[in-house]
Amino acid sequence: MDGDHLKNLIAFGALLLSLPLSAAQLDLQLGAHTRTWQTEELLKHPLVQTLTIKNDVSYKKDMTYRAVPVAALLTGIKPDDHLQAVALDGFAAELAAAPLLNSKGARAWLAIEDPAQPWPPLSAGKHSAGPFYLVWTDPQAGHISPEQWPFEVASIKRMAPVAERFPALLPDAKLKADDPVNQGFALFQKNCLACHRLNGAGDAQFGPDLNIPYNPTEYFGADFLKRYIRDPQSLRQWPQAKMPGFSADVLPEKDLQLLIGYLQHMAGRKVKP
Structure with missing residues (x-):
C-alpha cells in the first residue's frame, strides 16, 4: 500500500467518525x-x-x-x-x-x-x-x-413464557410451585437468562452456559460464588468483562441464596445441547 492510499483511507475513516x-x-x-x-x-x-x-x-x-x-x-x-x-x-x-x-x-x-x-x-x-x-x-x-x-x-x-420455550431449564416437575428451587428459577429468568444459557437453553449470545460442561456451584465454593455474583471483578479481572455486580438492593441475600439453590439443583439435571 503506497503512502497516498494510506492517507486516503485514514481520511475516509475520519470522515465516517465525524458523520452524525x-x-x-x-x-x-x-x-x-x-x-x-x-x-x-x-x-x-x-x-x-x-x-x-x-x-x-x-x-x-x-x-x-x-x-x-x-x-x-x-x-x-x-x-x-x-x-x-x-x-x-x-x-x-x-x-x-x-x-x-x-x-x-x-x-x-x-x-x-x-x-x-x-x-x-x-x-x-x-x-x-x-x-x-x-x-x-x-x-x-x-x-x-x-x-x-x-x-x-x-x-x-x-x-411464549420461558418455561414453555426451554424445558431444559425446568427444575424437577415433582417440586411444588412454591418450592425454593422454583423461586430460584424465577430469579434466574429475571437476572441471568439475558446473558446466559443453561443446558444449552436460552436465546442469549452473550455469556457462558451455566450448566454445561460445569455448573458454577461445582467449581466455586459457596462463599466465593456469592462474592462473584455480588462483584465479579473482585475475583476475576479482565478488560472485556461485562457481567455487572448484583448488589443487595437488587438481589437481597435471601434471593441470592434461592438463585444459588436453583443452580445447585440444575447441576444434577444436566442435558447436553
Missing part, C-alpha cells in the same frame, strides 16, 4: 399489533418527554433522555404476557409484561437517541446505549434488576 448518527428503527413484534417505529416518529410521539434518570444503571451517573412510556407502545399486550427485548449485540432480556405496563411506582420508558444530539459512549471505544434504551423511574419500588435495563435495543417481541 443515522436514524434507527425499533421493531415491535406483538402479534396482531406488529409495528416498526422510526427514530423520528418516536421523537414526535405525543407522550414523549424529557426525563432525568438518577444514577443510570449503564452510565453510572444521572442522565437526561427524550423518552416515551413503554406501555404506550405495547398495543394489545396484557399483564400476563411475556416479552423479550433483543439488543444489537445479542443480549436478550426476558421481561414479564406487567411491570412494563405500570403507570405508577417503577415505570418503564423507552429512551430515544436523537441523531442530532448523540449520547456519550458507555466507555472508551464503546458505542452509546442507543439507539433505544429501556430505562426506569423509581426502579427500587419494583425491585428492577440491571438485566431489565437493556440498551442498544433493536426489537421487542411477544414470546
